[in-house]
Amino acid sequence: MKVGRYKVEHLQTDLLIIGGGTAGCFAAVKAKEAAPELDVLILEKAHIERSGCLAAGMNAINAYINPGETPESFVRYVRADSMGLIREDLVLSIARRLNEVVREVEGWGLPIMKDKEGNYLARGRWNIKINGERLKPIIANKALEAGARVLNRAVVTDLLVEENQVKGAVAFSVRKQVFYVVQARAVIVATGGAAGIYRPNNQGSAHHKMWYPPFNTGAGYAMGIRAGAEMTSFEMRFIALRTKDVIAPTGTLALGFGAKQVNSRGERFMAERYAHLGAEGAPTPWRVYGPTQEIKEGRGPVFLDTTHLSEEEVRELKKSYLNMYPELVLAWAANDFNPAEEPIEIQGTEPYIVGGHTQSGYWIDVNRQTTIDGLFAAGDVAGGAPYKFVSGCWAEGAIAAESAAEYIRKKRGKEEFQEIDSRQIEVKAEEVFAPLNRSDGVRPHEMEESLQKIMDEYAGGISRYYEMNERELSIAQRKLEKLKNQVKYLTAGDLHELMNCHEVIDRIDVARVLVKHLQYRKETRWPAYQSNLDYPALNDREWLKFVNSRYENGEIKIYERPYEQLIPGDRYLP
Amino acid sequence: MSVIFDYNQCNSCRGKDEPFCVKYCPGDLLSVDSETGRPYIRNEADCWDCMVCVKSCPFGAIETRLPYPLASYEASLKPRVLADRIIWHLKDASGREEVFEIKNLE
Incomplete structure (x- = not known):
């Protein structure tokens, strides 16, 4: 395929939402509610019906204020779970809206399980059970019903920013050779986080058998990095504890079915070695660090023990997974595996960058505005507020949408769209389509493998039990700079591969920032997520602060930002 | 392996802009073969096994086959x-x- 006759399509909208997933679709509904006169346009890389983290469904809401809890107690819990360092203002603002957004989606048709009195069925302190197989279509249809326009199969590559004010974005279609130039009065970026930065658990024909969507490739972070937005806490990677092979969530087993972690000797090692941190209730990073150390020290495999389950409970367990990770049920059937007879083997995933679980992402104010005027962020791409999950992404989408609507009303409502320099657009389009014109060069999957090898071996990947030291990180940094200079050799045979090219370009930009952050924090705050063997201790005296970064004149500059405690109490007590 | 098509059941969603499976795949992995006019998976290794295409098919013509190293x-x-x-x-x-x-x- 040759580039040359691509068409440029110009679009204008009041509010552009980049990414039509969990946060983006909800934001679209809320923006139309807050200001029905606004034109809202979603640009979506796949199709909003089943894109993003909710593609296969969801079986629980994991951020909900159950009876007896409060938004403040939620903040205390999240703070302790994140080793005493979070943006309390952000987490509190989410917590105050969790129950409202959950009830709203229930009203749209989401089945939430209830007890005999009609109360939501809790599955842990902050969790309720749902039959969420159709959750994504439910919120996608609501966005359409609310009047949002949607452009599917449009891959956004860059934001348009002038004098630190957002003006829109550019994208290309993976269905036809079209380059979109979208002008907007405000933009919400809601693209999700990044998988595939590190070598994943499975290889070859199974390399995409991962927990986080392999199609979430860090685009939202990367476009912000390139536009000079300030980013925070990339060093707080997210490593999930998942079932081995089919990398499915384990909360269903631990919280839903009372399964405990045991090692090869049958020891309840979390209780034995991490009792001071809360044993199996230890902060999330420790619940990955613990089993990883067991494996490293020769006491693996590690299991979640399900052998206490009755056949009826196994059936319920399968139903639970069919709502979210049906392929695990298929794998058990194919391998004649019965969780009532054998414990389920578990392991840590590749490290992801996911602001909805940890807190890597855009540095935002409480209105969700980034450091670029008119650019808002919500969901996995927004930083500072871990433990969001699905409902927190809705809450944050709502806040971002309402703030963006207010911003447009106050600052840019009467703004005339300026004519965009056509020469500038042409240069950008040529650059975006360039891999189609190269007959010889590097295929995107080759470059992806190269990136994943560097990150796995020198920046604390699975093969290194997530541990790293300064020397390794400096090697990673050097190799990434070299790799960055190789993107000019990327070659694509069609528009799908062109998308793959931009995915690896984005991943490399995210990885470079990640390594800078990992180098800068000279302590170990979140074991496994960020285990620096040269600085193995947590050091509140010097490192109770945020590590932020910003791309300036081609260089990643690091800034420190202070932590502020809003909710009183011991920061390490949940 | 990833998904397999039963072309005895599939009619390529005749009359639609594109087959539902092609329309909804979150990874853009399904495409229509320009010679046969049938949907196929362009890169099996990139499949996430999310079953979106399987659920979207009005004819029950698509089945998930997990990667062989796992199942x-x-x-x-x-x-x-x-x-x-x-x-x-x-x-x-x-x-x-x-x-x-x-x-x-x-």
Whole structure:
């Protein structure tokens, strides 16, 4: 395929939402509610019906204020779970809206399980059970019903920013050779986080058998990095504890079915070695660090023990997974595996960058505005507020949408769209389509493998039990700079591969920032997520602060930002 | 392996802009073969096994086959999507069958 006759399509909208997933679709509904006169346009890389983290469904809401809890107690819990360092203002603002957004989606048709009195069925302190197989279509249809326009199969590559004010974005279609130039009065970026930065658990024909969507490739972070937005806490990677092979969530087993972690000797090692941190209730990073150390020290495999389950409970367990990770049920059937007879083997995933679980992402104010005027962020791409999950992404989408609507009303409502320099657009389009014109060069999957090898071996990947030291990180940094200079050799045979090219370009930009952050924090705050063997201790005296970064004149500059405690109490007590 | 098509069942969603499976795949992995006019998977290794295409097919013509390193050849899991529920038919490697009916819309 040759580039040359691509068409440029110009679009204008009041509010552009980049990414039509969990946060983006909800934001679209809320923006139309807050200001029905606004034109809202979603640009979506796949199709909003089943894109993003909710593609296969969801079986629980994991951020909900159950009876007896409060938004403040939620903040205390999240703070302790994140080793005493979070943006309390952000987490509190989410917590105050969790129950409202959950009830709203229930009203749209989401089945939430209830007890005999009609109360939501809790599955842990902050969790309720749902039959969420159709959750994504439910919120996608609501966005359409609310009047949002949607452009599917449009891959956004860059934001348009002038004098630190957002003006829109550019994208290309993976269905036809079209380059979109979208002008907007405000933009919400809601693209999700990044998988595939590190070598994943499975290889070859199974390399995409991962927990986080392999199609979430860090685009939202990367476009912000390139536009000079300030980013925070990339060093707080997210490593999930998942079932081995089919990398499915384990909360269903631990919280839903009372399964405990045991090692090869049958020891309840979390209780034995991490009792001071809360044993199996230890902060999330420790619940990955613990089993990883067991494996490293020769006491693996590690299991979640399900052998206490009755056949009826196994059936319920399968139903639970069919709502979210049906392929695990298929794998058990194919391998004649019965969780009532054998414990389920578990392991840590590749490290992801996911602001909805940890807190890597855009540095935002409480209105969700980034450091670029008119650019808002919500969901996995927004930083500072871990433990969001699905409902927190809705809450944050709502806040971002309402703030963006207010911003447009106050600052840019009467703004005339300026004519965009056509020469500038042409240069950008040529650059975006360039891999189609190269007959010889590097295929995107080759470059992806190269990136994943560097990150796995020198920046604390699975093969290194997530541990790293300064020397390794400096090697990673050097190799990434070299790799960055190789993107000019990327070659694509069609528009799908062109998308793959931009995915690896984005991943490399995210990885470079990640390594800078990992180098800068000279302590170990979140074991496994960020285990620096040269600085193995947590050091509140010097490192109770945020590590932020910003791309300036081609260089990643690091800034420190202070932590502020809003909710009183011991920061390490949940 | 990833998904397999039963072309005796598939009619390429005749009359639609593109087949539903092609339209909805979150990874843009399904495409229409320009010679046969049939949908196919362009890169099996990139499949996430999310079953979106399987659920979207009006003819039940698509089946998920997990990557071989993770799962033996036999066994199948087939969803039937109804207005407010989904019915899963599971068959394990020994031929045992289970059916699960789950309401997914109130």
